[in-house]
Amino acid sequence: MDESAGYYCDCFDIFWVLxxxxxxxxxxxxKKSLFLFHFGGASCNNCDIEILDCxxxxxxxxRFGMQLVGSVRHAxxxxxxxxxxxxxxxxxxxxxxxAPKPIIVVAIGACGCTGGIFAxxxxxxxxxxxxxxxxxxxxxxxxxxxxxxxxxxxxxxx
Amino acid sequence: xxxxxxIGPYHPLQEEPELFxxxxxxxxxxxxxxxxxxxxxxxxxxxxxKTFDQAFFLVERICGICxxxxxxxxxxxxxxxxxxxIPDRAKYIRSIIGELERIHSHLLWVGLAGHxxxxxxxxxxxxxxxxxxxxxxxxxxxxxxxxxxFKIGGVRRDIENEKFPKIKEILNxxxxxxxxxxxxxxxxPVIHARTKGVGILTKEDIISYGAVGPTxxxxxxxIDVRRDDPYAAYPMVNxxxxxxxxxxxxxxxxxxxxxMYESISIIEQCLDGMxxxxxxxxxxxxxxxxxxxxxxHAEAPRGEVFHFVVTNGxxxxxxxxxxxxxxxxxxxxxxSCVGQTITDAxxxxxxxxxxxxxxxRMAYAYDCNTKDMILNGEEILKLSHRKTEEIRxxx
Ligand code: SF4
Numbered sequence: 001m002d003e004s005a006g007y008y009c010d011c012f013d014i015f016w017v018l019x020x021x022x023x024x025x026x027x028x029x030x031k032k033s034l035f036l037f038h039f040g041g042a043s044c045n046n047c048d049i050e051i052l053d054c055x056x057x058x059x060x061x062x063r064f065g066m067q068l069v070g071s072v073r074h075a076x077x078x079x080x081x082x083x084x085x086x087x088x089x090x091x092x093x094x095x096x097x098x099a100p101k102p103i104i105v106v107a108i109g110a111c112g113c114t115g116g117i118f119a120x121x122x123x124x125x126x127x128x129x130x131x132x133x134x135x136x137x138x139x140x141x142x143x144x145x146x147x148x149x150x151x152x153x154x155x156x157x158x
Numbered sequence: 159x160x161x162x163x164x165i166g167p168y169h170p171l172q173e174e175p176e177l178f179x180x181x182x183x184x185x186x187x188x189x190x191x192x193x194x195x196x197x198x199x200x201x202x203x204x205x206x207x208k209t210f211d212q213a214f215f216l217v218e219r220i221c222g223i224c225x226x227x228x229x230x231x232x233x234x235x236x237x238x239x240x241x242x243x244i245p246d247r248a249k250y251i252r253s254i255i256g257e258l259e260r261i262h263s264h265l266l267w268v269g270l271a272g273h274x275x276x277x278x279x280x281x282x283x284x285x286x287x288x289x290x291x292x293x294x295x296x297x298x299x300x301x302x303x304x305x306x307x308f309k310i311g312g313v314r315r316d317i318e319n320e321k322f323p324k325i326k327e328i329l330n331x332x333x334x335x336x337x338x339x340x341x342x343x344x345x346x347p348v349i350h351a352r353t354k355g356v357g358i359l360t361k362e363d364i365i366s367y368g369a370v371g372p373t374x375x376x377x378x379x380x381i382d383v384r385r386d387d388p389y390a391a392y393p394m395v396n397x398x399x400x401x402x403x404x405x406x407x408x409x410x411x412x413x414x415x416x417x418m419y420e421s422i423s424i425i426e427q428c429l430d431g432m433x434x435x436x437x438x439x440x441x442x443x444x445x446x447x448x449x450x451x452x453x454x455h456a457e458a459p460r461g462e463v464f465h466f467v468v469t470n471g472x473x474x475x476x477x478x479x480x481x482x483x484x485x486x487x488x489x490x491x492x493x494s495c496v497g498q499t500i501t502d503a504x505x506x507x508x509x510x511x512x513x514x515x516x517x518x519r520m521a522y523a524y525d526c527n528t529k530d531m532i533l534n535g536e537e538i539l540k541l542s543h544r545k546t547e548e549i550r551x552x553x
Contacts, residue, residue, distance in 0.1 A: 042198060044222040053285065056282055057282050085196070085198055118201075121201075141304060142222065144302060
């Protein structure tokens, strides 16, 4: 009984704050630092490396409060790169289901957006947006770290 | 009580996301199993639907870090089938791209190995000093990672003579920074304590597992395709095969760091050699590829890449077989990790191949009987970091 009351209070609080600050729920969730989780599908590793490159001194996304986290349960943004093959598909779905909602899904690279060069492969199981909803696409093979940064910063100001 | 610690599958320790299962008794790894297939894209089959020109873009995307080695081996293979001799300038350019890739790949590995040991400074440094190499790539080829430089009978783009001073300048910078990294790794007592005597692969192990590349060279097996079956410009320049006698993780680091100096010297000699050739003379035109078969190999940063192609006179390959170095090197885990503690297993796994792109986010340990989660990837990493801390304190 007490627990449910507490729960109600929390919800009430959040909605009150939202109303006061004139924010939407989604806007409120993504207002502070974004935590990124990276899912590498059947990729060629270049996109993975460029994502990691974003964290190293030259690009340094931590300036924007972004950080790579170890579990999707802590993440606000799910970065998916690489084509998705039959073995990856159920795992991607599971990871998406585990993620706290709302979550921003970003498809990175030609493979993530459309399947790229691997789209005709016999193990290809559909581009990312056929499996889970995608909010942003960053094309390129691989996209430069600048492009990844620009994409995420654009999302921040959306 | 035996525990299974899965590392992966979305844990790109190697070229592909793979699942490693460490069977542990207490702290000690008793057995290791691995499972692949998460990264299967059907490249050999896809290649049969691409023309030879298109196939270069496909093989480039087998592995992003080795995105020259595969086209290199494929180009050697196709040159053999077409029976062409490529111009000297093209040979030099091929070697330059191959060696630049080795530098960036080894730097990447040094960084990641540092990350495993809890030396995030080394990680950040190495990746910072890798950026100029990527800039160089962007200047020469137009892209940071997938270069699209190779074609049958030569290369696609020339490196103009006026770019040479800039290339040499960046190489000098990289050399200085390599000195710094080598100093940081070679003189640090903690790194010595963490990596010496860890992940031992004796000469006999290497030969019986057929391991290649720096993994083999760190155990005093001087195997290097660039010397054993010379291709491109390697017979035209002076260099030596780097080996070490340590057999452990430290020796692997040593081999990789010293190889970077060799690569820099090879590139400098290639640039000097290129000055003697005519600008723009970068390919031998190949009208058609006859029916037949050919093999080609190249020394990737991780070992020998091998391509085998069968043609039937059309512009599509009939069969295309690829063997990457990691495929053989992975098998050595059975020797290098078994008998080690879990904390040392991570670095032993990483020692063979550097493509450790991410944190161990889906690695966890669970009790076989209760299926309870015991350790996740971060905790394993923390254990490793703690051991480094302890050693540091004792010294
Ligand atoms: S988009 Fe290009 S670089 Fe990225 S994983 Fe796919 S093939 Fe590799």
